[in-house]
Amino acid sequence: MPESGDGRQGGASRRRGAVLEEAILRAAAEVLGEAGVDGLTMDEVARRAGTNKNAIYRRWPNRVALGVAAYRRLAATEVTVPDTGSLRQDALELLRRANSTWSSPYGEILRGLISAAGSTPELLAELRAPAAEGDAYEDAWTAAVGRAVARGEAPPGSQHPRVVSVPVALLRNEYVTRGVPAVPDAVLAEIVDEVFLPLLRGRGGAA
Incomplete structure (x- = not known):
């Protein structure tokens, strides 16, 4: 079965737009809360969000930009x-x-x-x-x-x-x-x- 652009299999599991962004930010906030800034990696966020790094990089250019967005949610x-x-x-x-x-x-x-x-x-x-x-x-x-x-x-x-x-x-x-x-x-x-x-x-x- 072909995969969607966010790395998940197509069909009902496909996520886009705000839904995928919410999953990424939620995962990044979890990593920040558990491991701090040093522990925030695109790989770990992608794993927790059930997506791939390309989906994250399309929205945030690097882990610090993602961290800032996630912090605003966490706080x-x-x-x-x-x-x-x-x-x-x-x-x-x-x-x-x-x-x-x-x-x-x-x-x-x-x-x-x-x-x-x-x-x-x-x-x-x-x-x-x-x-x-x-x-x-x-x-x-x-x-x-x-x-x-x-x-x-x-x-x-x-x-x-x-x-x-x-x-x-x-x-x-x-x-x-x-x-x-x-x-x-x-x-x-x-x-x-x-x-x-x-x-x-x-x-x-x-x-």
Whole structure:
């Protein structure tokens, strides 16, 4: 029986497009989670996805590009919104949760990918950009700031996407540029007290 373009036998088992891409990313995420960046190989991903390397190379030019795409899937998470009654405490709690996630094995994978990407600007930009988990954190920050606005603790307009993304962007920058295994809690407090809250106050009200 002839094989399909993804290396599987033809007929009902043939996979294409988004279905095959999903299988490849799922397999790559599994390898990253188990063996880290050094253990990510096209051969192993192809084996787990039930396809061949050509099907992978048509979508990603090398294992690092595949790793970056898989990391964005692996790091996807649902973020609950704290409600302490204080914007400062909510902000610190959100940063601590993100810090805990990024200092876990996920953070080690991220640092490994940054190192492997070297000076490739496209891959480094993709790692710096908000991934799935970045979107989740932004939604949580938007909700937390919205509660603060309703309490009169933050001025109207504070939920602007550029504003709510600042704390997570600064935390991510600590990992990307400094290569630290974990960010000290004192730095999280600085992000909140020296940057985020003053930024809100500058939008016309007291935070």
